[in-house]
Amino acid sequence: MIEFLSQPWHWSIAGAAIALLMVLLLWFGGKFGVSSNLRTFCTLAGAGKVSDFFKWDWKAQIWNLVFITGAVIGGFIASHYLVSSEPLNISESTVSYLSSVGITTPQDFSNGGGFVPAEIFSDPFSLKGLIILIIGGFFIGFGTRYAGGCTSGHAISGLSNLQLPSLIAVVGFFIGGLAMTWLILPSILKL
């Protein structure tokens, strides 16, 4: 069983599992949407004192904090007990492009990672590390709340519910993602 789960999962299996998880969360009385937890963090840190946006019924969202706690534990379990023997099968053209901008694609899981580039995440206080992690994080938090959801809330839950606003948000995700990937990120990576 462990061996079976440890191999890399085909995209169709992963996609189906996400859809089933979304239905399960609906049945549990919740919904699939991770980014609203960031708003709860702000409320817990006392942001309700300075903005009414953070005075909300966050207690009704405690289940979502429990869910992301589970996501941390799931990451721990998967990275310790379900490690694949094969490296990520990243396309040759991406690997060679990344190498041209100074990013090495890991060829094994030996250092426990393999999911993120060491040049950024193992050296977070380098110039490019700081720019990517701090500004990137800011965009994620600001953008998801402005748009009212992230990949889980809009791209998966919203599109599944045929919501036009979610389609507009997903178009936005790609406008921003493509602009960053093609126009801006190459220069940051070369820093």
Added chain:
Amino acid sequence: MIKFIKFLIAGVVFGIIMTKSEAISWFRIQEMFRFESFHMYGIIGVAVGLGALLTFILKKVDAKTMYGTELNLTPKAMSVTRYLVGGTIFGLGWAMTGACPGPLFTLLGHGIWSIAIVIASATFGTFVYGMLRSKLPH
């Protein structure tokens, strides 16, 4: 307490799915935005296709939650600005960090501690949005 355990288990399953599907990989997100692999499109496509079918059926049979209450399928208020502008800003951050909010937490479980900087910064971003909200076009 008991009612939270199911969400904890669902979260654990989510973390495992995100890891084994490699959707938490910075490299997979680069590959997706460079259109150099079908992998991420396959995951999202199947999730939305099956998700839409299941959501349609749930509405058709008027399914309820396990507590007998209405499912949380509230329609989103229509607008263009907030979704397009907010979505674009999120997309910039998604391509930089290679992670959307769900994977941020799963990567933390992988012991990639620097992701905590992204989580802290994202929380600050949400705070700034809350402060500027009344001044932004929605």
